[in-house]
Amino acid sequence: MLDALGDPTRRVILETLRTGGPCSVGVLAERVPVSRPAISQHLKVLGAVGLVRHESRGTRNIYRVHQAGLGELRSWLDQFWGDTLQAYADHVRRTEEERK
Amino acid sequence: MLDALGDPTRRVILETLRTGGPCSVGVLAERVPVSRPAISQHLKVLGAVGLVRHESRGTRNIYRVHQAGLGELRSWLDQFWGDTLQAYADHVRRTEEERK
DNA sequence: CGGCTCCGTTAGTGGCAACTTACCGTTCGT
DNA sequence: ACGAACGGTAAGTTGCCACTAACGGAGCCG
Incomplete structure (x- = not known):
């Protein structure tokens, strides 16, 4: 939990999801200065501790803060x-x- | 702030100070499986973000959660x-x- | 079906930070 | 004033984790 919030980029991701509302992984990768796989890994961590939830919309996964x-x-x-x-x-x- | 709480040993230190009450650096080093210098460094970080305060009592510094x-x-x-x-x-x- | 897009995963690398060892300043006791 | 205890600091090493590059799979569109 606090381990998840310990990383700055993860906090940026959360902040982006918070202010911008739910969005897909690709969009997140555009807004955060980090490659797309990195976003995926961080989202995995954030999801493991229940800070984020995702929902499949066709090929793209929409993430939102939980x-x-x-x-x-x-x-x-x-x-x-x-x-x-x-x-x-x-x-x-x-x-x-x-x-x- | 959250960076400070991101480290597990720092959380252990905080937990020790919380349950055991204020105590000196040496005592902390005994209760936490880490060398004394490491405790000092962590206390420095915790102090920088205002999670901890210290008070000189003779040669020993008493730390407490703030x-x-x-x-x-x-x-x-x-x-x-x-x-x-x-x-x-x-x-x-x-x-x-x-x-x- | 074939190509395209979008996403997750793996392998590999680089950098940072947590830890230890050694050293030094400070303060109390004798 | 000298020795000892206590704690902060410096330097060095190691391990972990964030990041990228490359691959593979699943779903829309022609």
């Missing part, structure tokens, strides 16, 4: 956020008890 | 989320108009 992937990331972030605050509060309490 | 960095990520995600839904709605509308 909200479920973003939702997963969001829930992960929320949990991380809450747990961090909790752990920090615990740590402060523990430290103050040691100070006594 | 909520501001997580907040930035959260707002970015929220914006991305909203824009995606918006762009998708626009795309659907456009497609239906073309169908007429």
Whole structure:
């Protein structure tokens, strides 16, 4: 998931799909300064983690961003956020008890 | 930001700091299967994007996760989320108009 | 059917970044 | 003031991954 978003070109692809709406692989290859096979590989990675979904329209595959992937990331972030605050509060309490 | 979270060991470091609370570099090096210099470099990266903050306590530097960095990520995600839904709605509308 | 387009896959290469080893500055204890 | 502990930095190596080039397959059109 975060591994997928770690790559800059993958983020560019996502951004292109986001602002430009769903489109085919060839069109993506035109808009992103990278060869078409590279786009395919990145789309494969993005699809594996649920950030993108594709739909066959004749010979061409239309890709679009998938909200479920973003939702997963969001829930992960929320949990991380809450747990961090909790752990920090615990740590402060523990430290103050040691100070006594 | 996302580049920083892209690395697995950096996520392990963050996770360690999150669950175990703030701690020094040496302690981190014990808990994470990586040499101490590597920890330093990763902490430098994490600090550069505001995910971590450090505080000198004598000779040892205490690191802790910084909520501001997580907040930035959260707002970015929220914006991305909203824009995606918006762009998708626009795309659907456009497609239906073309169908007429 | 034959050619064309569009896409995914494989093999191979180059570059970057993560890791270690070694070194040095800083700070505390004695 | 000296030694030790702690941590950041520099240099060097290795492994991984992003990218390209070449091939193969599946679907429209004549």
